[in-house]
Amino acid sequence: MLLTPIGEVRERFEQLFQSATVPRVARAPGRVNLIGEHTDYNEGFVMPMAIDLYVATAFAPRDDRLVRVHAVATNETRQIELDGLAAPGGTEWSDYVAAVAWALADAGEHLSGIDVVVSGNIPIGSGLSSSAALEMAVARALCHSSEIEWDPPRMAQLCQRAENIFVGVNCGIMDQFAAAASRAGCALLLDCRSLEAEPVAIPDGTVFVVLDTGVRRTLSQSAYNERRASCEAAVDVLRSGDPSIRALRDVRPAALESMEHLLDPESYRRAAHVVAEIRRPGELAESLAARDLERAGRVMNESHASLRDLYEVSSPELDAMTEAARGSAGCFGARMTGAGFGGCAVALVGSDRVDAFTAEVAAQYASRTGRPAQCHVCTPSAGADLV
Numbered sequence: 001m002l003l004t005p006i007g008e009v010r011e012r013f014e015q016l017f018q019s020a021t022v023p024r025v026a027r028a029p030g031r032v033n034l035i036g037e038h039t040d041y042n043e044g045f046v047m048p049m050a051i052d053l054y055v056a057t058a059f060a061p062r063d064d065r066l067v068r069v070h071a072v073a074t075n076e077t078r079q080i081e082l083d084g085l086a087a088p089g090g091t092e093w094s095d096y097v098a099a100v101a102w103a104l105a106d107a108g109e110h111l112s113g114i115d116v117v118v119s120g121n122i123p124i125g126s127g128l129s130s131s132a133a134l135e136m137a138v139a140r141a142l143c144h145s146s147e148i149e150w151d152p153p154r155m156a157q158l159c160q161r162a163e164n165i166f167v168g169v170n171c172g173i174m175d176q177f178a179a180a181a182s183r184a185g186c187a188l189l190l191d192c193r194s195l196e197a198e199p200v201a202i203p204d205g206t207v208f209v210v211l212d213t214g215v216r217r218t219l220s221q222s223a224y225n226e227r228r229a230s231c232e233a234a235v236d237v238l239r240s241g242d243p244s245i246r247a248l249r250d251v252r253p254a255a256l257e258s259m260e261h262l263l264d265p266e267s268y269r270r271a272a273h274v275v276a277e278i279r280r281p282g283e284l285a286e287s288l289a290a291r292d293l294e295r296a297g298r299v300m301n302e303s304h305a306s307l308r309d310l311y312e313v314s315s316p317e318l319d320a321m322t323e324a325a326r327g328s329a330g331c332f333g334a335r336m337t338g339a340g341f342g343g344c345a346v347a348l349v350g351s352d353r354v355d356a357f358t359a360e361v362a363a364q365y366a367s368r369t370g371r372p373a374q375c376h377v378c379t380p381s382a383g384a385d386l387v
């Protein structure tokens with residue numbers, strides 16, 4: 001029988017570490033972002049939903065300052081000395097583990113060593129935040145072993161810092177926040193400036209379906225950093241016209257139009273996407289609360305068009321997938337999700353049509369691109385917890 005990641009980490013821990021202690025197990029979810037793309041690092045709004053794909057850790061404390069970490073997927077074991085941690089580190093899987101330990105220690109926490117086994121079922125590079133899930137499942141293990149209070153928003157900030165400064169990936173707060181602080185059954189409407197988060201219920205009779213293009217992100221890191229830099233450069237220019245602007249969050253659509261002449265055409269397109277997209281999570285939340293599914297779908301479609309035409313982070317496969325989804329039975333709307341340049345799309349679908357929908361999208365996508373599509377009907381899940 002196939003083991004779940006939770007079963008795998010338990011079994012491997014026993015085989016490998018043969019410790020007298022029965023390990024504890026932690027779990028942290030991946031996420032699909034429903035809307036609000038490339039807005040988190042502009043201090044705007046996002047609406048991620050934690051999903052039922054996850055990373056699990058089995059762990060037991062040690063009485064020294066060593067972290068021994070084993071990955072089931074690659075069958076590798078690494079040793080990390082808690083006393084030798086210094087940023088920047090590398091970008092391998094075990095560096096994410098070291099990064100979390102570094103961020104906790106750098107925030108003044110006293111850590112004890114642990115033995116830990118890691119496994120998961122989130123496809124890597126698919127835009128479903130496997131790295132934030134890894135960070136959070138490790139953070140949960142380290143905090144439990146070292147008796148550090150579990151405070152989800154604080155952990156999200158520490159893990160974002162781990163990724164920004166130790167691993168060197170300049171991500172925003174969304175993925176770590178979703179992996180830490182999500183609630184079962186809901187998405188989160190998150191204000192990335194104040195970190196206030198409101199649960200958004202998924203209307204009865206509807207599901208969000210993740211549609212994996214099978215194309216793994218390439219060159220996304222440099223393109224992501226370029227987009228981010230372009231937003232920051234636009235803020236610098238716009239601030240010369242209005243000193244109260246701290247981030248694109250502070251710019252209204254009409255104000256941006258009136259300042260168009262200050263920006264070059266590409267920077268204007270990028271800023272125009274962000275300024276409009278920051279308003280979409282609120283609109284989607286309202287539409288879902290009112291069960292106005294046509295409007296919910298429309299706002300998702302608009303988001304995709306903006307990411308494709310203005311922010312230019314879609315791909316031919318993501319466009320083909322979202323078009324296939326929109327043309328299929330029971331679909332209200334579809335968009336790419338995550339950073340872009342490959343990975344997954346997400347569609348809002350009536351539950352009673354979901355089987356016909358996934359069959360039709362898979363066939364359509366395959367005939368347009370020659371590639372298989374993987375569809376995953378998401379169960380909205382809770383943030384990192386102990387099993």
Ligand code: GLA
Pocket residue numbers: 033036037038039040041171172173174175338339
């Ligand atoms: C990646 C980053 C997030 C966010 C999205 C785009 O997932 O990690 O912080 O910027 O891209 O919305």
